[in-house]
Structure formats: structure tokens, C-alpha cells
Amino acid sequence: MTRFAFYGRVSTEDNQDPEASRSWQLRRARALIESRGGEIVAEFFDVDKSRSIPWARRPYASALIEELKNPGRDFDAVVIGEPHRAFYGNQYSLTFPLFEHFAVPLWVPEVGGPIDPANEAHDMIMGVFGGLSKGERNRVKIRVRAAMSAITATEGRYLGGRPPYGYELQDVGPHPNPAKAADGKRLRRLVAHPVHSLVVQWIFAQFIGGRGLFDIAEDLTRQGIPSPSASDPTRNRHRCQIAWSKSAVRVIITNPRYTGHQVWNKQRKDEVLLDVNDVALGHTTKMRWNDRDSWIWSEDKVHDGLVSTEDFERTQQTLASRGRGPAAHKPHRTRRPYAFRGCLYCGYCERKMQGNWNNRQAYYRCRFPEEYALANKIDHPKVVYLREAEIIQDIDAWLLTAFGPGRIDATLQALAAQAPAFADTATADLRKQLTQCDHKLNQYRAALDAGADPKEVTTWINDIKQKRAQIEDNLRTAAPRGQQPSHQDIADLLHQIGDLTAAIAGADPDDKADLYRQIGLKMTYYPQKQLVEARVIPDPHMCKWFVSEGGLEPPCP
Numbered sequence: 001m002t003r004f005a006f007y008g009r010v011s012t013e014d015n016q017d018p019e020a021s022r023s024w025q026l027r028r029a030r031a032l033i034e035s036r037g038g039e040i041v042a043e044f045f046d047v048d049k050s051r052s053i054p055w056a057r058r059p060y061a062s063a064l065i066e067e068l069k070n071p072g073r074d075f076d077a078v079v080i081g082e083p084h085r086a087f088y089g090n091q092y093s094l095t096f097p098l099f100e101h102f103a104v105p106l107w108v109p110e111v112g113g114p115i116d117p118a119n120e121a122h123d124m125i126m127g128v129f130g131g132l133s134k135g136e137r138n139r140v141k142i143r144v145r146a147a148m149s150a151i152t153a154t155e156g157r158y159l160g161g162r163p164p165y166g167y168e169l170q171d172v173g174p175h176p177n178p179a180k181a182a183d184g185k186r187l188r189r190l191v192a193h194p195v196h197s198l199v200v201q202w203i204f205a206q207f208i209g210g211r212g213l214f215d216i217a218e219d220l221t222r223q224g225i226p227s228p229s230a231s232d233p234t235r236n237r238h239r240c241q242i243a244w245s246k247s248a249v250r251v252i253i254t255n256p257r258y259t260g261h262q263v264w265n266k267q268r269k270d271e272v273l274l275d276v277n278d279v280a281l282g283h284t285t286k287m288r289w290n291d292r293d294s295w296i297w298s299e300d301k302v303h304d305g306l307v308s309t310e311d312f313e314r315t316q317q318t319l320a321s322r323g324r325g326p327a328a329h330k331p332h333r334t335r336r337p338y339a340f341r342g343c344l345y346c347g348y349c350e351r352k353m354q355g356n357w358n359n360r361q362a363y364y365r366c367r368f369p370e371e372y373a374l375a376n377k378i379d380h381p382k383v384v385y386l387r388e389a390e391i392i393q394d395i396d397a398w399l400l401t402a403f404g405p406g407r408i409d410a411t412l413q414a415l416a417a418q419a420p421a422f423a424d425t426a427t428a429d430l431r432k433q434l435t436q437c438d439h440k441l442n443q444y445r446a447a448l449d450a451g452a453d454p455k456e457v458t459t460w461i462n463d464i465k466q467k468r469a470q471i472e473d474n475l476r477t478a479a480p481r482g483q484q485p486s487h488q489d490i491a492d493l494l495h496q497i498g499d500l501t502a503a504i505a506g507a508d509p510d511d512k513a514d515l516y517r518q519i520g521l522k523m524t525y526y527p528q529k530q531l532v533e534a535r536v537i538p539d540p541h542m543c544k545w546f547v548s549e550g551g552l553e554p555p556c557p
Helices: 018-036 059-068 091-101 120-155 178-182 196-208 213-222 246-253 309-321 392-402 405-416 419-449 454-477 487-504 509-519
Strands: 002-010 038-047 077-080 106-108 167-174 186-192 267-273 283-289 344-346 354-358 361-366 384-387 521-526 531-536 546-548 551-553
Touching: 002 018, 002 059, 018 038, 018 077, 018 106, 038 059, 038 077, 059 091, 091 120, 196 213, 196 246, 196 309, 213 246, 246 309, 392 521, 392 531, 419 454, 509 521
Parallel strands: 002 038, 002 077, 077 106, 344 521
Antiparallel strands: 167 186, 267 283, 354 361, 361 384, 521 531, 546 551
16 A cells, blocks of 8 residues: 655635645545555645745745655655645646655546556646646636726725724625625624714814924824824734834824725835745745726715815925924834844833844944824833844853753742643633634625525534533543643743753844744843843743754744
């Protein structure tokens, strides 16, 4: 019997169920090999990864490639259920030579068996599939963009996303697409918020009257009016909520939707090479601003207008005259490596400090007074600066000491105090699954109201209720809140962190940033004391890294 490894992929961009997609791809693969004495003994299935991403950047595809290099692998051949899902563009020609080199046959249903490296027809067929896959993706993008342009211009339909500050959403009936209506989707429109809309109108009036962005932000903060992030804190946990920023004021006065028109295509997604010196790594997506001539406006007003079109245009002209017009977007600078990315905080305002490259070195800075109003009497220097080189060796040395083999027993007691948070993680996951079940139940009931087939929808509801009951049983039998993990569990976690910290010293900055995040490093810089307070709050479910000849590498799935 021939042992096979199965590879498949699904992207949730097209709203497919990953489990259903995996099932039908697996079924096609088995239909090909089982009649010839084949058996699938290993599965590699990528979820939520676009087909345009090369194999080297897909977690399970790259893990499969690593297994090809292993002489003691558990399989003799690889089978793919759907080549359109696996290969895109020239990916086949870049990947198949590895199968050929390690003498691992690649089976594909469209070929009827293993690909013959010497067969030109096989090579041509697989190349065609890659081209078709790329063409299909491009056609979908063109159709979607054309449809959204038409919907914006002729219908002015609300196309999703969070409503701008000053608006709230109102339900206006079932979705016009019967399939989406049956799925519980509803149409919504923007309506003026009774309080925030008045703030927006005041901001436009003040700016047209000659006041500056920072002056307006100071006045709003002084009056005690909550900023947009403070007005919706659950969706803006990453933003400062204690004061208005001048950028928030600028975003409001440059948003054309306050005129009552729907506007789309202000930004676009461009695919650029990840590394110009290594084309095989593929592309990455960059958001870029379009010129105003490319914006799509609805022909008529479709929601409550907070300012007139004339006042909006006057605002844009005023901005342009000050050199701050909407067309003045600066290109992003070249990405720099910052080892403490996302884990260094300012001791004055508790905001994350931003990376700043200066004199060929990595710095971190906080410019709260230049970005946010100070009417709330925040005591904060104009700029807080910290050079990475001043602390990185001390941090690494501390980590090696705190989590070294000789400190396991001493650190066990300290980590035991954090054990309740670890025990709560599984419970939180189960509660999240319950929320997802409730969301699906609401969708199915909405589908009934929209006129969907009662028999079919009832089957869906019963399935979800059964799944929900099982999750509730698991929740009842889960570890009680506050129950501590075993002594051995914490010891294993410490050994795992020790392995990571031992590898940190020689890692490059990008790898260090990921490693610091994995072990839960959080630092706070207090400039007035010239002190950096460092804490480690490890995640018990963190993934393992390993050291190879090429340096630090992420884990195989």
C-alpha cells in the first residue's frame, strides 16, 4: 500500500466553509488513489491563505516542503485534490522541481495519476491550471470592482465598514440578493447620530471660520466631548481615548460622505514584490490612496448630509492652501527592523512607542503633545526618545537569567500567581464558540423571516443547536475559574520559554520582535527615572520556535 500526504487549501475570501472545502478536496484525492492501493496518512491543509501566496509563505505548504527533505517521512507520495487551489501563476514550475529532486511523486486528479517529469503534456497541463487559477482570481477582482462601482454610482448602497463618526446604522430591510437574504444579511443605511452629528457640523464650521486642526482638537477636549475612539471604545482599544487628536479632526473634514453622498474607491490594493531580489517569494498587498478623480460618487444624496457639498469643497481648498490637502499623502518609508515592535510603552501616557530610524539606528519615540490635545492637563514632554541599543543587551541578559535552567524553581512560584489567567483561556475559547453559534442562529431565523425554505432552515437550526449543546457541556466540565495548572505544566512552560530566550541573543531584529511577542514581553519606559520596567506575561498556548542552520525559524503547524 502506498502512503500519501494530502495537500489542500481554501481561502475564506469567497465565503466558503473551510471544513466543507477540505472534505470535497479530500474526497477527490481519495477517489484517485484508493483504487490503486493508496492511503492518506498525513494531511496538510491551509486555511485563509490566498492562492497568490507562494508555497514558502503558506504554513502547511511550507511544512510539507520541509517533510519532503526528511528521509524518514511517513509518506511515499503527495496527492492534491484540486490544482486550482494549490497552484497559482508560475507556482507549479517553482515547486515541482522539489518533488522531483526528493523523488516524491505528485498525484493530481486532472492528470489521472502521478505527474511524469518527462511528459511535456503533463507539464503543459499543470502550467495551464496555474494560468487559469490566476485568471480566475483576476476576473473575480474585476467583476467585484465593477459591481461595487455601479452600486455606488446608481444606488448609493451602503457597502459595509464601520460608520463614520457622526453617523449610526439603520436597518432598511432584507438584502436584495435572495441568497444573501436567506443567509440573514440585511441592508443598512447611514443616519445622523443625534449628538455626534452636531459635533461634526461644529468642526466644519470652525475650520471654515479659520481655526486650525490642533486648536479645534484642544477646544473639543476642553469641552469634555469624547473623541471618536472614546465614543466607541470596544472597537478602538488600540487608540488613545483621553483626548482628541488633530489627525481625528483632519479625517473628519476630509471625508466626503458627510455631504450625504456615498463615496467609494478612495483607496486601492496594489500587489508589490515582497523582495525584488527574490521574485519567488511573491507579492504583498499594499493599501494606497487614489487621486480624487478616481473616486466613485453616488449620483444623488443617499443618506443624511451633515454639510453641504459647497462647504466641503471650501474645506478641501483651505486644506490645500495650507499644504495639507488630501492629495498630499506621503509614500511609506522603507520598512525598518525594530526588535521591540509593539512591546514598548511610554510611562507618561501608556501608549505604545513608535519606531523611528535615526542615524542608522533604531529609536522609539512618543510624541503625544504633537498628536493629541493637552487641554486635559496631561504632563508629558514634547518628545520621549529611547535608543534601542541602550537596553537590548540588558533585556536579553535579564531574560536569560530569569528563565535560565537554574531559575526554574524560583520562577515557578512567581508564575503560579498568574495561573488563573491560563486556566481561563480554554473557557474563553468555548464562550467565543457559543457566541458564534448564537450569531448563526440569529442569521437562520432572519432567513426564515426573509422567506427561505422552512424545512431547510430548520435543519440548519437543529444542527447548530446540537453543536451549541455540546459546547455548553464542554463548558460545564471545563476547569473552574481560578483553578491553577499543575506544577509540571508551569515547569514545561518555563523550559519552553528558556529555549526561546537562549535563541534571542543571536537573532535578527525581526525574529526578536516575534520572539518577544511569543513570550509576552511588555516594557514601560519612565524617562523621569531613566528606568525601563520589563515584565513577561507568557501565553500557555504559545508556539515553539526552533534553531536551524539558517537561523531562527517559525514552527511547523
